[in-house]
Amino acid sequence: MRLKFAIIGCGRIAERHASHIPNFGILRAVHDIEHIALKSFSEKHQARGYGCIKDLLAQEKGNLDVISICSPNSLHAEQAIAALKAGYHVLCEKPMALSSRDCGEMIKAAEQANRRLFIVKQNRFNPPVRQVKEWLDQGRLGRILSCQVNCFWNRNRDYYQGWKGTRTMDGGSLYTLFSHFIDLLYWMLGDVEEVQAVTDNLAHTGIMEIEDTGAVILRFTQGCIGTLHYTTNAYEGNMEGSLTLFGEKGTVKIGGQYLNELEYVRMEGLERGGTGASAEAYRKYEGSQSQLGEVYANLAAVLQGKASISTNGFEGLKTVEIIEKIYRASGKNR
Secondary structure (H helix, E strand, O other), rough: OOEEEEEEEEOHHHHHHHHHHHHHHEEEEEOOHHHHHHHHHHHOOOOEEEEEEHHHHHHOOOOOEEEEOOOOHHHHHHHHHHHHHHOOEEEEOOOOOOOOOHHHHHHHHHHHOOOOEEEOOHHHHHHHHHHHHHHHHOOOOEEEEEEEEEEEOOOOOOOOOOOOOOOOOOHHHHHHHHHHHHHHHHHHHOOOEEEEEEOOOOOOOOOOOOOHHHEEEEEEOOOOOEEEEEEEEOOOOOEEEEEEEEEOOOEEEOOOOOOOOOOOEEEEEEEEOOEOOOEEOOEHHHHHHHHOHHHHHHHHHHHHHOOOOOOEEHHHHHHEEEEEEEEHHOOOOO
8 A cells, every 4th residue: 555645844854754755655745834945845855835734634635644744843733633633644753742731632633533643753663772672571671670861962053943942842852852762761661750850051041942951860650760861062963872771680771872772781691782773864963863764664554454553642642741740840841
């Protein structure tokens, strides 16, 4: 089955989506309120361009299967709900939304319309991440006692253009940059019941409205204690994106700059594992290892009745809930 897609939002991330869609279907239509961006994107990908999302949803009725939401964070909920109510399946970029309430409304809209709601969490497909999740599911690490996440990246003035870094449309660094790490913590360790946090904007004042640094202590419902240290102040470039788990029967660290290397494994009877693929070019920076193609492969398989969703709306909501807890604990409520 060749699926028919539309993309909402013609920015940088949309280009990555457009590069994968031909492997599973055809890109029929695109939307953006910026005329120049819309014209350039639609011509490049030979898709019909719409300056109004309502026109796209109405005029493409019967011509589309899936709407991919690639717009600014604050627009995800409104646009996804409109697409679901119009009868389309939805693939929504991270973060799912900027509030758990909006996430709930998205899930409700999908249920009422009997449509599928997919959330982009491609780091679940990183080879080292999949290996560690398999060990967790097999009980190879035993009970997880503690964990540590480090996100040491660099973002300078050039990155914070347009809506990036604004409190109302961006929401915060945990939404825009580090939500994948929060998702993996939930996926591997479950829900969070207690949070202590300190966040601040230490080096980007006058450039953005959100935080550039945070230190967080988490207690998970299963008893594990975790720490999260994140910053966009690594000097001149991205330094590290890592997750370390300390279990009763083993210790593992997924590291590299973007969770793309299995750096440390100590378990009885097990040799050190392999590494992931190299990082994908991300403008001036190098971005997280891209497994977006795996997300689209899963979407196609689900709609063909051959698989279950890799990341569903409920899991997307739980990521947002944990981020909300962190910001509340830091006193930086949106």
